[in-house]
Amino acid sequence: MGFIETNDLRYFQFDSFKGQDVFHAVLTRHGGASAGPFASLNTGGTVGDDPQAVVANHEKIYQTFGYDYYSRFDVWQVHGTDILCADGPRSPETPHPKADGILTDREDVTLFMRFADCVPILLLDPVRRVIGIIHAGWQGTARQIARVAVEKMGACYGSRPGDLLAGIGPSICPQCYEVGPEVVRAFQRSYGGRAEVYFSHGKNGHFHLDLWTANRDTLHMAGVTRIEESRLCTACHLDDWYSHRAEHGRTGRFGVLLTLGKA
Ligand SMILES: [Zn+2]
Numbered sequence: 001m002g003f004i005e006t007n008d009l010r011y012f013q014f015d016s017f018k019g020q021d022v023f024h025a026v027l028t029r030h031g032g033a034s035a036g037p038f039a040s041l042n043t044g045g046t047v048g049d050d051p052q053a054v055v056a057n058h059e060k061i062y063q064t065f066g067y068d069y070y071s072r073f074d075v076w077q078v079h080g081t082d083i084l085c086a087d088g089p090r091s092p093e094t095p096h097p098k099a100d101g102i103l104t105d106r107e108d109v110t111l112f113m114r115f116a117d118c119v120p121i122l123l124l125d126p127v128r129r130v131i132g133i134i135h136a137g138w139q140g141t142a143r144q145i146a147r148v149a150v151e152k153m154g155a156c157y158g159s160r161p162g163d164l165l166a167g168i169g170p171s172i173c174p175q176c177y178e179v180g181p182e183v184v185r186a187f188q189r190s191y192g193g194r195a196e197v198y199f200s201h202g203k204n205g206h207f208h209l210d211l212w213t214a215n216r217d218t219l220h221m222a223g224v225t226r227i228e229e230s231r232l233c234t235a236c237h238l239d240d241w242y243s244h245r246a247e248h249g250r251t252g253r254f255g256v257l258l259t260l261g262k263a
Contacts, residue, residue, distance in 0.1 A: 006064055009027060011025040011027045014122065020124060020165070022131060024122060024257065025061075025257045026169050026254070026256050029042070029241060038252040041060075047251070065257065073090045073109050074114075077098075078100065080139075081140060082098065083148055084102050085152065087106060088108070088109065100140050101132060101135065101149040103156060104260075107259070107260045107261045110259040111131060112255060115135065115256060117177075117245050121169070121219075123150070123164055131260055134146055138186075142186040165227075168230060172211065172233060174212070177209050177245065178206045179206075179207050184207050212229055212231065
């Protein structure tokens with residue numbers, strides 16, 4: 001587990017994925033063209049950044065790793081639980097479909113998603129050769145999007161949960177993530193008594209949510225046993241990551257790229 005630097009880009013990789021027939025990069029905010037609160041490798045096109053800088057950032061990422069920019073499949077992330085199975089790159093003329101999980105078994109597709117505190121979950125089935133990225137904020141986590149994605153991998157590609165590797169990427173830590181009572185209620189509705197362990201009380205008595213434990217637990221319940229956690233907090237480490245919470249909404253999005261086949 002650790003960071004790598006190439007062409008001014010600094011990115012994180014999971015140890016468990018390294019020996020596998022995939023390439024993945026959880027990109028930090030370093031090495032891009034964006035300025036101000038978006039400095040510098042912002043990949044979010046709807047956060048107020050200069051659109052030309054955002055395009056330049058995407059192109060730099062694809063050039064650096066040697067992939068065709070038009071191989072990408074990405075989506076408009078909406079905090080739901082829809083998971084799409086991509087059978088080809090997204091046509092540039094087609095608007096982004098709305099979804100919070102993307103899967104593929106195609107080597108000519110690069111999966112790409114954007115984050116700033118929400119949990120990136122990377123999935124790999126080395127047996128059926130299937131990959132996926134999930135975007136799990138509190139809403140998706142409360143609705144058990146990780147389980148939905150594992151089930152969808154089974155339905156679309158015949159993947160068995162016991163074969164899967166999962167990586168829980170950089171996202172907001174429990175100490176930084178104060179939430180309201182409506183969040184607690186949503187988890188209680190979904191997880192019953194189990195929800196209790198996902199919450200703690202901060203100094204002021206407010207609830208704090210542990211998205212890492214909740215997602216690890218959800219993956220376990222879905223039958224996934226090989227789970228690696230980065231345990232890197234986006235809000236604690238603004239030098240590397242964008243944090244929607246710590247930067248009061250005025251910030252960028254870091255990119256996650258995952259594709260089958262070696263780079
Ligand atoms: Zn933190």
